[in-house]
Amino acid sequence: MLTLRHISKSYGSRRALHDVSFDVARGRLTGFVGGNGAGKTTAMRIILGVLGADAGEVALDGRPVDGDALRSFGYMPEERGLYPKMEIAEQLTYLARLHGIDRGAATKRADALLDRLGLGERRRDKLDALSLGNQQRVQVAASLVHDPDVLVMDEPFSGLDPLAVDEVLAVISEHAARGIPVLFSSHQLDVVERLCDDLVIIAGGEIRAAGTREDLRERYSGSRWELDALADAGWVRTVPGVSVSELAGNLVTFTAGENAAQAVARGAVERGGLRTFRPVRPTLGEIFRDIVVDHTRNENEAA
Numbered sequence: 001m002l003t004l005r006h007i008s009k010s011y012g013s014r015r016a017l018h019d020v021s022f023d024v025a026r027g028r029l030t031g032f033v034g035g036n037g038a039g040k041t042t043a044m045r046i047i048l049g050v051l052g053a054d055a056g057e058v059a060l061d062g063r064p065v066d067g068d069a070l071r072s073f074g075y076m077p078e079e080r081g082l083y084p085k086m087e088i089a090e091q092l093t094y095l096a097r098l099h100g101i102d103r104g105a106a107t108k109r110a111d112a113l114l115d116r117l118g119l120g121e122r123r124r125d126k127l128d129a130l131s132l133g134n135q136q137r138v139q140v141a142a143s144l145v146h147d148p149d150v151l152v153m154d155e156p157f158s159g160l161d162p163l164a165v166d167e168v169l170a171v172i173s174e175h176a177a178r179g180i181p182v183l184f185s186s187h188q189l190d191v192v193e194r195l196c197d198d199l200v201i202i203a204g205g206e207i208r209a210a211g212t213r214e215d216l217r218e219r220y221s222g223s224r225w226e227l228d229a230l231a232d233a234g235w236v237r238t239v240p241g242v243s244v245s246e247l248a249g250n251l252v253t254f255t256a257g258e259n260a261a262q263a264v265a266r267g268a269v270e271r272g273g274l275r276t277f278r279p280v281r282p283t284l285g286e287i288f289r290d291i292v293v294d295h296t297r298n299e300n301e302a303a
Helices: 040-047 088-098 103-116 132-144 162-177 189-195 213-219 234-238 258-270 284-302
Strands: 002-011 014-024 029-033 055-060 073-076 150-154 182-185 198-203 206-212 224-229 243-248 251-255 274-279
Touching: 002 040, 014 040, 014 055, 014 198, 014 206, 029 040, 029 162, 029 189, 029 284, 040 150, 040 182, 073 132, 088 103, 088 132, 103 132, 103 162, 132 150, 132 162, 150 162, 162 182, 189 284, 198 213, 198 284, 206 213, 206 284, 213 284, 224 258, 234 243, 234 258, 258 274
Parallel strands: 029 182, 029 198, 073 150, 150 182
Antiparallel strands: 002 014, 002 055, 198 206, 224 251, 224 274, 243 251
């Protein structure tokens, strides 16, 4: 398991991270989301040893991450960092050899990854001859070509169409299935919702929420409810403490506290019965937006 404990980082008077702690479990995809300037890239660079933390520790399986451990990490930066005039197979082989892999094995790994990512027929193309989406696939391959023990990816799905997202996800998932921790950031909340096993939300340099996808949806289900009655549900508008957001005949979605919600359920039974009555669990996108809005509101009030 990759762990961050009490990480803090400041640039002069500006605080980038404050007491950041979270886990990236082995064999799971952990999504790392936050607005621009929230601290995601700073945290990732500290994990990789590119930046030093002012306080706190990064550890892998309980041992502090040092230079030896970092050599086994795979990293995909948001900014492309490959050689534009170099053949893609050649530079993947070169990157693998930098990790101590002999030429024959490095060439096989490069070719296998390019085949898996749908670029096998273009292995002799130079990087700048590819579309931006295909360049992104090569960047993914570069982070994986040395068979890393930890994978950290900054916006790996940026610029990819839905089919390409599925292809890249399949390759990343195969590596996660070997038992490595995978941390990826993304602004594409619908993609994060579909892909991640666990989620970490950061705002203002602090972790605001962390947990499994389903645990977070359960935790933030709040006071929204859905009722599917056996008769018209228009009467729900008259129940004290209830605010109806959607009404379509027998189906109603509303906001209410526990007591008022139970009063609605009893009312439906008295009026003929109900099919379903349940709390409405938010999407991860809705959870993220609520957390960021709350953070922004609190900052504005403090100012």
